[in-house]
Amino acid sequence: MTITFHNTLARKKEAFTPLESGKVRMYCCGITVYDYCHLGHARTCLIWDVARRYLQWRGYDVTYIQNFTDIDDKILNRARKEGITMEEVSERFIAAYFEDMKRLGIGEADVYPRATHTLDGIKRLVTELEEKGYAYPSQGDVYYQVRQFKQYGQLSGRKLEDMQAGASGRVAVESAEDTKKKDPFDFALWKASKPGEPAWESPWGSGRPGWHIECSAMVRDRLGETIDIHVGGSDLVFPHHENEIAQSEAVTGKPLARYWMHNGMVRVNGEKMSKSLGNFTTIRDLLDGKWWFPNQTPRDKPIEPMAIRLFVLQAHYRKPLDFTEDALEAAANGWQTLKEGLLFGDKYGKQLNWDNLDILATGTNLWAERFTAIIDDDLNFAGGLAVLFEIAKELRKEGNIIVHEGKTETDSLQLYHQWRSLVELAEVLGFTVEPEAESEATEGLSDADIETLIQKRTEARKAKDFAESDRIRDELSAQGITLIDQPGGVTKWHR
RNA sequence: GCAUCGGUAGCCAAGAGGUUGAAGGCGGGAGCCUGCAAAGCUCUUAUUCGUGGGUUCGACUCCCACCCGAUGCUCCA
Numbered sequence A: 001m002t003i004t005f006h007n008t009l010a011r012k013k014e015a016f017t018p019l020e021s022g023k024v025r026m027y028c029c030g031i032t033v034y035d036y037c038h039l040g041h042a043r044t045c046l047i048w049d050v051a052r053r054y055l056q057w058r059g060y061d062v063t064y065i066q067n068f069t070d071i072d073d074k075i076l077n078r079a080r081k082e083g084i085t086m087e088e089v090s091e092r093f094i095a096a097y098f099e100d101m102k103r104l105g106i107g108e109a110d111v112y113p114r115a116t117h118t119l120d121g122i123k124r125l126v127t128e129l130e131e132k133g134y135a136y137p138s139q140g141d142v143y144y145q146v147r148q149f150k151q152y153g154q155l156s157g158r159k160l161e162d163m164q165a166g167a168s169g170r171v172a173v174e175s176a177e178d179t180k181k182k183d184p185f186d187f188a189l190w191k192a193s194k195p196g197e198p199a200w201e202s203p204w205g206s207g208r209p210g211w212h213i214e215c216s217a218m219v220r221d222r223l224g225e226t227i228d229i230h231v232g233g234s235d236l237v238f239p240h241h242e243n244e245i246a247q248s249e250a251v252t253g254k255p256l257a258r259y260w261m262h263n264g265m266v267r268v269n270g271e272k273m274s275k276s277l278g279n280f281t282t283i284r285d286l287l288d289g290k291w292w293f294p295n296q297t298p299r300d301k302p303i304e305p306m307a308i309r310l311f312v313l314q315a316h317y318r319k320p321l322d323f324t325e326d327a328l329e330a331a332a333n334g335w336q337t338l339k340e341g342l343l344f345g346d347k348y349g350k351q352l353n354w355d356n357l358d359i360l361a362t363g364t365n366l367w368a369e370r371f372t373a374i375i376d377d378d379l380n381f382a383g384g385l386a387v388l389f390e391i392a393k394e395l396r397k398e399g400n401i402i403v404h405e406g407k408t409e410t411d412s413l414q415l416y417h418q419w420r421s422l423v424e425l426a427e428v429l430g431f432t433v434e435p436e437a438e439s440e441a442t443e444g445l446s447d448a449d450i451e452t453l454i455q456k457r458t459e460a461r462k463a464k465d466f467a468e469s470d471r472i473r474d475e476l477s478a479q480g481i482t483l484i485d486q487p488g489g490v491t492k493w494h495r
Numbered sequence B: 001g002c003a004u005c006g007g008u009a010g011c012c013a014a015g016a017g018g019u020u021g022a023a024g025g026c027g028g029g030a031g032c033c034u035g036c037a038a039a040g041c042u043c044u045u046a047u048u049c050g051u052g053g054g055u056u057c058g059a060c061u062c063c064c065a066c067c068c069g070a071u072g073c074u075c076c077a
Helices: A039-057 A073-082 A086-103 A119-131 A160-167 A176-180 A211-223 A234-252 A283-288 A305-313 A325-342 A344-348 A366-376 A381-405 A412-428 A447-462 A466-478
Strands: A004-007 A012-015 A023-032 A061-069 A135-138 A141-144 A187-192 A207-209 A227-233 A257-263 A266-268 A482-485 A491-494
Touching: A004 A257, A023 A039, A023 A211, A023 A234, A039 A061, A039 A227, A039 A257, A039 A266, A039 A283, A039 A305, A039 A412, A061 A086, A061 A211, A073 A086, A086 A283, A119 A135, A119 A141, A119 A187, A119 A207, A119 A211, A119 A234, A141 A176, A141 A234, A187 A211, A187 A234, A207 A211, A211 A227, A211 A234, A227 A234, A234 A257, A283 A305, A305 A325, A305 A381, A325 A344, A325 A381, A325 A412, A344 A381, A344 A412, A366 A381, A366 A412, A381 A412, A381 A491, A447 A466, A447 A491, A466 A482
Parallel strands: A023 A061, A023 A227, A227 A257
Antiparallel strands: A004 A012, A135 A141, A141 A187, A187 A207, A482 A491
């Protein structure tokens, strides 16, 4: 079976073959650390982490790298405002990043390079670009000469002439930077530092790297000249990734990445969720229940991490995803279904005598086969989830039958394999559940207390004293106990 | 304006030239059970895939035009 990916570069799906058999080198453009992460960042991190998990599950040895941009005007602005250093700002938000991602159950990358740790590689790259005639210094800055790189625009599908025509209306105001450029399309590889700004020594004077160059340098340092998969948000296609290609390929003469993949944006009220629009909801606010929509009163509704995962994974990664309360609620409810399926073994395994089962290695797993075939096709996680739901729903039903009837007719071994399949496949997508979470300690009423109350209620019902019987039912229900009145006056219960 | 990606049931959302029953989730409805509920269980919820043309024996799926939306062309996941 072949895995296919939609390659932004080719603008179509292509069969995936890694450069080196069995190994995948993958780079994800990370975040600029000047604020807390929002749902949009979560989507990107989640999707590509799951992509990596999936490739691992499919047998690949994956090296996954994600960077932190820790040199940037926005970080600098924040540092100035707070009267601290740029480093202090970035350290704080890197720490916050790890906290948030951990809470969401997103796995860690193998390495998290930072711009500040990559200066040698950056300077080397700029020097080489200069030597090869792709870069020129100008008043302490160094610029990339876009017109030198004839393939410029290949990733984003644009031509310089078109851009010029389109931009002519709005680029009326020339910034100071523009006067240093030979051509408006040129972009900075290195910027001279202004007084009081963090700066690094370089052959071009003291300064700091431009934004795009760090990724080129990190990829080269950590993964080599050509990697398998380069991913990021679709808003990075141009100019960021286009410029990365121009920088790296001008030097190496080799493709920077064989597959470029981009995830769609999260939207709010039809607009992209973004820092600059101010319509973002941070991950921690969502998890802590302190979130709201623009012009609305704040919610006090913590969202479970796994519900966020479901919300994200139910949409195809390339499509935009609307952030609405309804969608979030649907995901939260959907997660309950999945969760009940995942807990099936913990709740009923004993009763089904699984400990004494003669468990043989299963041959073909039809669910896993379907799951794989679906996701192999350009990471169709939503399609894969449908398989999970089918299994989870059946298990939930079996669980309910056991609770209501005390037993099930379904074969115990079959249920075991079904449950194992669900757990395994769910794990590939990062869905996990803690069994402890469900076993609410026997605080409050003891089983005996409950039985006594139910007995009282049964008597009241016999006497047609429904006011009293309903009162007892309400009392128990307030304790989280559900009564099941069955034919023949039998009442079962469960917490 | 140019480029790119979309428009599938009440909502979210897969899929894809041939019968495919157009997945799945959420929500809703009906029945069974119950004193009534709840919890369950069963059944049900798009003759149709933005609009209009075309290609084809056949299109939701391919092509063209149009309408609508998003993103990028400035920092952005």
